[in-house]
Amino acid sequence: VxxxxxxxxxxxxxxxxxxxxxxxxxxxxxxxxVEDEQQQLAAYEHFVEQLETGRWKQIRQPNEKELQATSLLRMDxxxxxxxxxxxxxxxxxxxxxxxxxxxxxxxxxxxxxxxxx
Known part of the structure; x- marks a missing residue:
């Protein structure tokens, strides 16, 4: 990267x-x-909160279809x-x-x- x-x-x-x-x-x-749904949600929340603090609690959370449509990768x-x-x-x-x-x-x-x- x-x-x-x-x-x-x-x-x-x-x-x-x-x-x-x-x-x-x-x-x-x-x-x-990253296949664990809780880890995915935590990563998405972290990303959104960097854009604007407090935003994650204001928006609709990703649904199952959206989680399945998006691949999240982690790299050591x-x-x-x-x-x-x-x-x-x-x-x-x-x-x-x-x-x-x-x-x-x-x-x-x-x-x-x-x-x-």
Missing amino acids: SFAELNAWVMAKSGFHHSANYRSAVLFGYFEL IDEGAVKQRQGGPNDDIEDLVLPVWVGEIPIIKTWGERVEY
């Missing part, structure tokens, strides 16, 4: 040194099907690797005198206002 998150564009004095700040992870292991992590880049550009010394803006353009992630349907 792999995950990646882009956090910013890094702007340098040369195109060659433009980059990105990011975080990523690769996890290795074996998946196992055997090993993993994490990679991250942060900070500014790595310009060449001879480029430092160029009158070009350098820095980061951050990607700002925020939750918006609710949209009701």
